[in-house]
Amino acid sequence: MPTARTGPSFLWLLAGGVPVVVVLAVLPPFIGVYQTQQLTYGLAFAIAALGFNLLLGYTGLLSFGHSAYFGAGAYAVAFIIQRLHVHSLELCILGAMLGAMLVSALFGYACVRHTRIFFGILTLALSQVLYSLALKFFWVTGGTDGLRASWNGLTLLGGLIDFKGSGAYRRFVVSYYYYVLGLFVVAVLIMWVIVHSPFGKALQAIRDNETRAGFVGIRVRRYRWIAFIISGLFTGLAGALWVPLNGLTTPEVLYWPFSGEIVFMTVLGGFRTFFGPIIGAVTFNYLKVYAVASSQYWQLVLGTVLVVLVMLLPAGIVGTLGQLANKLRPKQLQQG
């Protein structure tokens, strides 16, 4: 049996991915603390966008409430550090994943009964339940002040690395960068396997044609729910990783415009591609940082960019590059 292309091979992923990871790994000494920090933010958001895109790009569901799972992860970590006085980040992350899973399983169960715009509105409304609870239950969440989660009490890798003594902050930023990079690579690999698994194919089938998916025996609602939970887990992990870097979490990350930002990142990169959301998230982070730094009217700048992008680059950055490459390819063949 000739084995023609049936999917991108694992080797191909390694060939493309390893150089990128190597570059990312050697960067910190060259770019300084601030840029390392920004890159860490970008990677954390990339994990969130990757999770979000399992729903939008692969299952065809546009969630406008992913702030809830990001926030659930973030608050869980901050809560564990501050109130339970746990210092091991791994334990914190475990708790955060558990929290995000609970919330996404609960919300998802209600949401996957709907599709299209109703799904979007329902996810939004539910995420705002969490937001208003975070505002009101200040004895748990710190209300509008949020919860602090200071980095200097933390230990990584089960206590192997801690941050005491001089130059601790710098050490924290750099080691945390590698920590997040490592988890990012793991997350990408896991997501890559998921979308290329039979389960991932089933999700794409549901996205394409819900009716027929039922007629080949796929339990549409259950699969959507599972996708929802996985998506929530990834986004929750992102929230968990974001907190120590940011130093605190506030209700802002639960407010629905933040969900909009996650959508923005994904579409910016291109939601019909695997790597689009990653590129989009890193790019978005820089866009936002520079927009905020260069103008107090950063929303105006970002909003305009979004409008222009949607009008001109509907396939996103990666999607458009892919289309360009496709256009160029036949020409080269003709020329050659």
Add this chain to the structure above:
Amino acid sequence: MAILQTIELKRYFGDTRAVDNVNLSVNEGEFVSLVGPNGAGKTSLINVITAHLKAGSGKILFQGRDITDLSVTERVRLGIARSFQLVNVFDDLSAFDNVALAIFSREGKTAHLSALAHRDHAVIAEADDILSQFGLAAKRDDNARDLSQGERKLLDVALAYALKPKLLFLDEPTSGVSTRNKAAIMDTIASVVRGRGITAVIVEHDMDVVFKYSDRIVVMAQGTVMAQGTPDEIRSNEQVAMALLGTSGPAAFDQHSLPQSGPQKG
């Protein structure tokens, strides 16, 4: 032995009696054609049996078991599959992925998150085999949306076939396909389906096709079964000729003689 039985099955849409008291029985291994004028209720009947539509009243028995209240996926898992009149495939997936998905689903592998779909050599081999049985091997990696109408119809049937059903419904598998390719497509479908001994119910307008392949023909009109029998019995049934072609006489089915008298649309 009857693999499928419907008992006083009904489904109305307002005043329209799409399926009206249908008692249909299909025997194991049979190739049954469902014929009748547009709007006779053929597709509605299939929709009700496959749970695409809810039954208004009545019962559906599959292998003696009451399946009236089962969902689409539950009926699929019992071994009922179907194709669609208007092509209903996964447009953004390749032809290969379409068929492979059906196989994964049949084997319960769609619940696997940690296995790579393109490493499952057994499924790949089977999917490729099915594609080539349906003459789609060359289009293996093309997205379904880019296939021709005829190829899309075949893929639709291949999807249902890949589920290894016990009972297969084919709703106008050649509609919208050019006449030139029609016979070839029907031959392909019939040989594949018969080769496996699958019980099949097919909706078809082309009486040549119907007479050629069917063990039994069921004629529907206005939501009811108005006649059934072997091709020979149906060929000589005047009432059926009237309903189908708006003309009378056994000659109506002879492709060279033509309807002369006035029509009765119904």
Add this chain to the structure above:
Amino acid sequence: MLEVKAIDTYRGSAHILNGVSLEVGSEEVVCLVGRNGAGKTTTIESIMGFLPVSGGDIVFNGESIARLPPHERARRGIGFSPEDCGVFPELSVDENLMIGRWLGEEIVRKRGELRRDPQDQAFAVFPEVRSLLARQGLHLSGGQRKMVAVARAMMLSPTLLLLDEAFEGLAPVVVNRFTEAVLKIKTLGVSILMAESHVAAAARIGDRLYAIDRGEIIFHGPPQAALSDERVVRALRG
């Protein structure tokens, strides 16, 4: 009055019509017959402007309308009753007809035919509709819906009426009623292009007949000739 000149139409990426040409003369009933999926509805929708034509031209009363939006085509006097009737389900029958009448009155005014009342014409064709005025579109039976759709199209005071599957799903008695109505419309000076999957019904009513198969016109001529044309009969049967 209507000339369809070698049009090509796509639905998404599917090439449906391949160089379809047909003509409708004034006060003529022309039937377009073909099997399900042959391209009848696509032809009608191309003429009405719901689908863009990628090649060829559509000329109505000497003017090319191929690039006009649907509402401009309606304003030039083309009435349309689609296969699914298109009766607004949550509007009363009265309101359904009203929308047609507004434009009809405008058209009549523009033409200077002040004595002609579009409403009278519509009710002349289907007096039954008068008794349905207070009903909601949703609560009509299939046959009533067809009547309302045709009456509403007549409210436009059209010179050309496009009927898509006007007889589909009608009981035999009602079919006769519709045949009468079509002939009545013709006597009002309105041309009709009707898409019909039942060739015998079409033959009874049409002045001329086109047969379409796989997006191509395979026959054109008097209806009786179609019934004795082997290609047509084969195409219609399978």
Add this chain to the structure above:
Amino acid sequence: MEILIVQILNSIFQAASLFLLAAGLSLIYGVMRIVNLAHGNFYAFGAYVSAWTVGAAVALAASRGINLGVAGQLVLLPLGALAVAALGAIVEPTLLRPLYRRPEEYILLITFGLLMVLEDVIRLVFGGTPLTAGSIMDAMGSIPIGGLLYPAYNLVVVGVGVVAAIGLWLFVYRTRFGVILRATSQDRRMAAALGLNVGRVYIQAFAIGCFLAGLGGAVVVPAQAAVLGMGVDALVQAFVVIVIGGLGSLEGALVGALIVSAVRTAGVQFFAEIELAVLYLIAVAVLLWRPTGLFGRA
């Protein structure tokens, strides 16, 4: 007893503005199937424009020794709504129309971009300080309800709300344009085949929806200051209203607005901590029980 009456009045006062906001959102969705995420910011924009206009006019008049009076100020109030309607009439053909053929996600994103832009445009134009048309509120004084004093202006808003509800109902169900709107929302192809210029209907519907949002903002601003971020908050509340009432339904917007306002008023009294959460949970419960809301149709 008086307290109860005041509470009921307060709740209707809130409902009036919320109804206008939600009715606009629902109308746009009903006719065009667009969920406009920038709708709340249109509302905020209306509030700002009205507050600014009234404030500027009062100041200008005062500098010339003229007293505008209550009537003069009230007349200026709807200017915010008109400004928003004009904005809507520009936005629909330029930003939204090019995307109708694309998946609906894109329109949602465009309106999200618009939300961000408007948020800052408001800040840029009107500055960060809250704006209010409180002069109207002051000029109108209070009326006694039993032993309590109640601001007379709030009663005006209640009146506007009632008039708007009745007027909108008459407009949609009794006028020629209402028939056109409903027809277009049910079957745009057939509407076009009957000679209706669907493109123009869309602009009009969008502008009317925006007008309602702007009016909702305008009527609030004499009682509550326009502040940054009010649009984003308002949108979520409007969502709750239409989730409860049903997307695209006018009756739903009314009933939803009354329910939401009643719950909020009661919430402040009895369960202040979780008032918003209760509201969202009610919305979720309604959606689970009736997926298309109380008055919605699929």
